[in-house]
Amino acid sequence: MQLIPCPWCGPREEAEFHYGGQAHVAYPEDPSALSDEEWAQYVFFRENPSGPFAERWSHSAGCRRWFNAVRDTRTHDLLAVYRVGEPMPEVTA
Amino acid sequence: MTVSPLAAWTDRLAALAPALDVTEVPFRSQLTVRVSDPDAIAAMGDALGVRFPAVPCTFSAGTGEFGAVEVLWLGPDEFLVTASPDLQVTIEEVLRGALQDVRGSVVDTSAQRTTVVLQGPRARDVLAHGCSVDLHPASAPRGTCVQTLLARTGIVLQVNDDGYTILVRSSFAEYFAAWLADAATEYLAVP
Ligand SMILES: [Zn+2]
Numbered sequence: 397m398q399l400i401p402c403p404w405c406g407p408r409e410e411a412e413f414h415y416g417g418q419a420h421v422a423y424p425e426d427p428s429a430l431s432d433e434e435w436a437q438y439v440f441f442r443e444n445p446s447g448p449f450a451e452r453w454s455h456s457a458g459c460r461r462w463f464n465a466v467r468d469t470r471t472h473d474l475l476a477v478y479r480v481g482e483p484m485p486e487v488t489a
Numbered sequence: 490m491t492v493s494p495l496a497a498w499t500d501r502l503a504a505l506a507p508a509l510d511v512t513e514v515p516f517r518s519q520l521t522v523r524v525s526d527p528d529a530i531a532a533m534g535d536a537l538g539v540r541f542p543a544v545p546c547t548f549s550a551g552t553g554e555f556g557a558v559e560v561l562w563l564g565p566d567e568f569l570v571t572a573s574p575d576l577q578v579t580i581e582e583v584l585r586g587a588l589q590d591v592r593g594s595v596v597d598t599s600a601q602r603t604t605v606v607l608q609g610p611r612a613r614d615v616l617a618h619g620c621s622v623d624l625h626p627a628s629a630p631r632g633t634c635v636q637t638l639l640a641r642t643g644i645v646l647q648v649n650d651d652g653y654t655i656l657v658r659s660s661f662a663e664y665f666a667a668w669l670a671d672a673a674t675e676y677l678a679v680p
Contacts, residue, residue, distance in 0.1 A: 397621070404545045404565060405635065409621045412638055457643055458636045459545070459564040 398472065402455040403463045403479045416452030418442045419464045420484070446470055448487050453477075491516070494603040494662035501670055508611040508676035510652075511669060514604040518570075518577040519656075522584060524593030525566035534560070536587040537580070541568055548634035548647055555580055561634045561645060569645070569656075571604070602645070603662050607669075608652035611676040616646075616653065618672040624648065640668045 399407040424430055424438055443449065449469050454462045466476045466487050475487040493515030495502070502511040524530055534540040538553020541560050548561040555576050561569040572580060577597045584595040607616070613624050619640035623629060633648040642665060645656040657665045 406546070408637065411641075457638050459567075460636075461564055 400453065400465070400474060401477050402458060402461075403477050404459045404461055405455060408455065408458055412455060412457035414454045414456045416454055416462065419450040419452045448475055450484050494659040495605070495666055498663065498666040498670075502666060505670060505673045505677065506609065508609055508678075509615055509669070509673045510606075510608040510612075511666075512606045512608075513662075514606055516574040517599065517604050518572040518574060518580060519597075519599045519602060520570040520577060520581055520584065521563075521596045521598045522568045522570060522593070523566055523596075524568075524588060524591065526591045526593070529588055529591040529593060532587040532589075533584050536583050537570065542634070546635050547632050549632075555583075559647070561647065563636060563645070569598070571656075601658060602656040603659050605655045605657060605662075605665070606649075606652060607655060611673065612652050614676065615669065615672050619668060620644075620646070622646070624653075639665070640672075642668075 398410040400410055400413050401407045421438070421442070427435070430438065446469060448466050450464060450466050452462055453465050454460070462480055464478050464480065464484065465474050466484065467474050476485045478485055493513055495513040495515070505511055522533065524533070530541045537555065537558050537560070539551035539558045539560055540549055542549045542562040545562055545565070548559050550557065550559045552558070555572050558570065558572045561571065563569050570580060570584070577599045581595050581597055588595060616624060616639065620637060622635050622637050629648050631648055631650050634645065636643065636645050638644070639655070642657065642661045644665070647654040655665075
């Protein structure tokens with residue numbers, strides 16, 4: 397089984413984790429000022445790259461913390477993990 | 490009379506010896522502490538007489554005013570304090586007093602989990618049937634404390650000098666016992 401390295405607990409089986417979608421999608425500064433289309437863009441539209449992708453993961457069966465990971469969508473390799481609030485590290489796919 | 494979660498399993502678990510010694514230690518006092526302020530964490534450790542673990546995936550143990558107390562790391566701002574039965578109210582008050590008005594919480598979760606001590610020559614082999622965490626002493630020395638899955642059920646696992654302490658949710662305890670009995674079958678003496 398794929399191991400995912402939790403930034404707190406170290407490598408654990410993928411079954412201990414939950415996927416949380418694209419990382420670094422900021423909540424709108426002034427939500428009420430958004431048009432319906434802009435709101436839909438924020439809620440529903442995500443990147444779908446072929447290659448490195450910054451994602452949120454939760455170590456739900458372990459320390460129950462959210463963290464960020466850069467995953468190569470072509471190989472499922474986790475290129476980097478980093479804690480919430482830390483900048484996305486440089487990765488080479 | 491209060492019946493422990495594994496009371497009905499005493500005989501079936503005893504039959505796993507000597508390969509595996511399984512002992513339920515029910516009704517332990519357990520308090521979930523959420524706090525991130527380092528001064529408050531230190532004050533709570535002083536109040537207990539046991540320092541809170543500073544390293545992820547470890548636990549600390551000591552003896553103080555409340556007897557033998559353990560503090561388990563559950564997350565960067567989350568700990569579980571465990572002690573003998575019937576101390577939860579006293580310890581909760583003492584920890585709340587140490588927390589003062591710092592942001593955090595102390596919650597009595599004693600009923601959430603029961604405690605099972607696993608010892609015996611096959612304890613690590615049996616756990617390996619359903620737990621992917623490497624429990625070899627080289628990677629899980631004494632003092633290790635991990636939350637993980639054992640046969641799909643969530644557990645907290647502590648590594649002691651002479652075996653393991655497993656905290657399992659009370660409602661999953663019988664499932665855990667049934668799994669344990671099955672996983673240990675191959676290590677039992679053939680009659
Ligand atoms: Zn973790």
